[in-house]
Amino acid sequence: MKLSYSEAAFKISICLGIASSFIVRSNTVEITTGEKLLEDLLVKRVNYSIVNSPRVHFVGHVYILGSLLVSSTNNLEASVRINSDEFTNYGTVAFNTIQSDFPSTYYVNTHDSFINTGSMFFGISGATSGTIPFRVTSVKSWNNTGMMIFWTASGESAQVLLAQDVGHNDSSIIKNSGSICLYNTMWQATTSIAENGCITIGTGSAVILNLALNSHCFSISKMQTFYLEGPDSVLTISGLNSSCTFPMIKVAGFGNENVIEFDIWHHDVSSYEYLTTRGELIVKVVKESKVVFHIGTGYLEQSFRLRLSTTGCKISYSPHAPNIPPYECSCQSVFPEVSGATCF
Structure with missing residues (x-):
């Protein structure tokens, strides 16, 4: 079998003795009430489950072919x-x-790369106020071509980074050329977003797009959809x-009283118009600037x-x-x- 670059790199690092590896080759369920520390995890095309451990810590490389x-x-x-x-x-x-x-x-924090081409599910019962229970960050590169679900079952919306x-x-x-799905979750995005994927803002959820922060301007791909x-x-x-140049923002599902919100006061929005043939909603704001939303055709301007809103x-x-x-x-x-199979 031909190895992918990432899998080959994983095997080379193990052979060099960089860390003691933990390779899962068969379906395994571990039920434990103790904390777990795993170095250089490789899950083959099998299922690996850890049940009831209060804290699981992974270091080194994490490479999943099956399920974790x-x-x-x-x-x-x-x-x-x-x-x-x-x-x-x-x-x-x-x-x-x-x-x-x-x-x-x-928390998923990587020094080199974060790559997801499969499916990732993050689900919690609720969140402590003022905390960020979901974090997925990487220093060198962050790439999602699969699906990522963030779900908060009850209480106020949890934050994701x-x-x-x-x-x-x-x-x-x-x-992001895949899908990122938020349910009862709030993402304050202080990042540029590239590629042609979709960010679903589900029930109880919000995305705050920071187009500028301090001296930085963030870009949003016009092919990225916010649903x-x-x-x-x-x-x-x-x-x-x-003073940043504002991108065109592609929005799906706008209607049924959901909202697009602005962090400027009502008197700073001079006007808005809907271009029926182009499916664009143009909102004119301060300093003669404007934000263009591609929402699709078929809307009634009236x-x-x-x-006003709280912000x-x-x-x-x-x-x-x-x-x-x-x-x-x-x-x-x-x-x-x-x-x-179960291992105790």
């Missing part, structure tokens, strides 16, 4: 920390404490008082409404969105279940 599941059946915490050189997932990764009575946190962690003097950029899936979905545009002002559309969301906005809400 971390969950709790005792209603307690089951947090995950991945501090690795590289994280590569071609299969399925699920961190699930949706039924737990205690909050968990899931998705970014290229490059420090204070450079701009972060993440590449307002529910009637309470919110897309907030921030940084409009800057059904748009601009009004500034917002625009909504009363009827349902006239268009169906694109295929790349598909999200799976059913988390994988534990399967395989």
